[in-house]
Amino acid sequence: MADAIMERPEGAAADWTIPQQWDRYSAADHATWDHLFARQSAMLADRVVPQFMAGLDILRMDQPGIPDFDALSERLMKATGWQVVAVPGLVPDALFFDHLANRRFVAGRFIRTPDQIDYLQEPDIFHDVFGHVPLLANPAFADFMQAYGQGGLRADGLGAIARLARLYWYTVEFGLIRQDDGLRLYGAGIVSSYGESRFALDDPSPNRLGFDLKRLMRTQYKIDDYQQSYFVIDSFEDLLRQTVETDFAPLYAELEGQPDLATDAVLPTDRVFTHGTQAHARAITS
Ligand code: HBI
Ligand code: FE
Numbered sequence: 001m002a003d004a005i006m007e008r009p010e011g012a013a014a015d016w017t018i019p020q021q022w023d024r025y026s027a028a029d030h031a032t033w034d035h036l037f038a039r040q041s042a043m044l045a046d047r048v049v050p051q052f053m054a055g056l057d058i059l060r061m062d063q064p065g066i067p068d069f070d071a072l073s074e075r076l077m078k079a080t081g082w083q084v085v086a087v088p089g090l091v092p093d094a095l096f097f098d099h100l101a102n103r104r105f106v107a108g109r110f111i112r113t114p115d116q117i118d119y120l121q122e123p124d125i126f127h128d129v130f131g132h133v134p135l136l137a138n139p140a141f142a143d144f145m146q147a148y149g150q151g152g153l154r155a156d157g158l159g160a161i162a163r164l165a166r167l168y169w170y171t172v173e174f175g176l177i178r179q180d181d182g183l184r185l186y187g188a189g190i191v192s193s194y195g196e197s198r199f200a201l202d203d204p205s206p207n208r209l210g211f212d213l214k215r216l217m218r219t220q221y222k223i224d225d226y227q228q229s230y231f232v233i234d235s236f237e238d239l240l241r242q243t244v245e246t247d248f249a250p251l252y253a254e255l256e257g258q259p260d261l262a263t264d265a266v267l268p269t270d271r272v273f274t275h276g277t278q279a280h281a282r283a284i285t286s
Pocket of ligand 1: 091164
């Protein structure tokens with residue numbers, strides 16, 4: 001996220017947080033949340049990594065209506081020391097990393113309108129809270145997210161934010177995980193989307209490739225359509241280990257001279273679960 005000079009929105013604190021104002025949500029807002037929640041939890045049951053469903057239970061997110069961040073943060077704090085804070089939308093990278101490094105997940109407080117039920121570009125409260133928060137109740141993933149924030153603060157100094165944004169994109173937002181009985185979803189951008197929750201696992205179109213940090217940091221991504229490639233990790237513990245054990249500075253230097261990889265690239269060195277047809281992407285562009 002290259003930061004154009006982002007103006008701090010009216011009423012936001014120095015760290016860009018704003019009050020959630022839970023009592024201002026309308027009955028229609030709560031109904032939209034309940035509709036999305038019921039539809040996603042039903043279709044995710046055998047698709048999503050079990051730790052996600054466990055997170056919904058631990059955080060008691062099956063209660064009706066939009067979660068109140070104070071109550072949600074109290075339960076989340078007990079589980080892994082994280083809290084959820086409201087922000088107006090995308091915050092500047094350095095601030096975003098600082099929040100994560102301090103176990104604060106920044107979430108939008110607005111919810112999509114009924115006509116945006118199936119897709120909206122910017123993250124709303126359903127994407128942020130249903131998509132991202134349940135896995136923050138999992139210790140290994142919670143530690144990874146904090147390590148990502150700390151890495152981001154370092155990357156900021158090294159001008160390598162774009163590399164880390166790719167790591168975030170292909171794991172936290174659109175990651176898949178391997179289990180003995182097949183692949184499962186865990187990326188928030190997938191699990192909060194009805195269409196992509198099917199596409200990412202079932203459709204022959206996208207590549208599904210083994211997670212490889214260096215390779216992934218060279219790979220471009222799309223923000224306005226389903227992904228053309230998904231990366232598969234073996235476990236959150238492994239993702240955490242690779243993140244905390246990697247000294248990113250020499251890695252960034254090594255990547256310096258290497259060209260980016262296209263969103264649909266497949267390398268001879270890739271661990272290939274699916275070599276996609278890219279039929280979806282072709283249909284979209286034709
Ligand atoms: N701000 N609110 C918010 N949410 C994000 O997911 C987010 C952000 N700012 C920057 C950002 N993500 C990414 O570009 C970083 O990974 C670089
Ligand atoms: Fe997100």
